[in-house]
Amino acid sequence: MSYKIAIASGKGGTGKTTVSLLLFQMLQHCFSEAVSLVDCDVEEPNGALFLKEKKTIKKETAYQSIPEIDLERCTFCKKCVSYCEFNAITMVSSVKMAEVNESLCHSCGACFYACNAGALTEKQVPIGLLSCYDTEIGSFYEGRLKVGSVMQTRLIGELQSFSNEEEGVILYDAPPGTSCPVVETIHDVDYVVLVAEPTIFGLHDLKLMVALVKELSLPCGVIINKSDWGNAPVEAYLQEQDIEVIGKIPYSKSFAQGYASGDLLASLPDNIKEGLEDIAEHLKHKRVEQ
Ligand code: SF4
Ligand code: SF4
Secondary structure (H helix, E strand, C coil), rough: CCCEEEEECCCCCCCCCHHHHHHHHHHHHCCCEEEEEEECCCCCCCCCHHHHCEEEEEEHHHHEEEEEEEECCCCCCCHHHHHCCCCCCEEHHHCCEEEEECCCCCCCCHHHCCCCCEEEEEEEEEEEEEEEEECCCCEEEEEEECCCCHHHHHHHHHHHCCCCCCCCCEEEEECCCHHHHHHHCCCCCCCEEECCCHHHEEEEEEEEHHHHHCCCCCCCEEEEEEECCCCCHHHHHHHHHCEEEEEEEEHHHHHHHHHHHHCCCHCCCCCHHHHHHHHHHHHHHHHHCC
């Protein structure tokens, strides 16, 4: 049975992708089972940029089903319009005009349920591309949302299905923030690693993320990134919330330079490496306790 860990943060720029890639590498050393990484930030996937050696294993286009209205059969009763929670259907009965706005349609199927006239058929519309790579560390997956599509949440669901044949430990690099795509990414994982910065803004976003994780009743721990920055009372807050700090990563200029040049995994200073080994051991215990 696989063990799923999501790496999430309440906002972008906290180092979530960096931590995901580092854990991908470090867990591979510490665990006796396969580790794979899934980049769920489908609007802006960038994990692949840091994985130099990679071979494409499979690629697939993801689709959503959109209703098409047959104007010959439609009675213009507008029942489908009233069933559509997303205002995706426009209809002007007087001129027999009806159309579905693809970018508003969420493929919920309510209009098909509403229509008794057999006037609706399904058409498949592409929403993005799913890819799987074999890398020197393990399997890496990404989803890339089609330009113009707003179906992030749906594409993340498709990406998770695309990668669910993986066994062992699966890491999900979640999109930033606390909205629907994040909920879709983390809702059924076994453990959530929250990445936070010890600044006032970092504390604010951490609180939002902690509220979400608690709402979903998911176990979590926090990695404090750039732990030597700022003096916001992040640790006091976590103590008050009874949430464990599973590791700290100090700021390193050489590491930041490695990130900027795309050489993240080759430029790991010893103190960061040791800290990550401790975090990996910690997660290993969580896996055993499962
Ligand atoms: S429910 Fe069916 S028949 Fe009625 S307006 Fe919609 S498509 Fe036309
Ligand atoms: S499938 Fe759902 S969202 Fe799309 S048009 Fe029908 S009712 Fe609206």
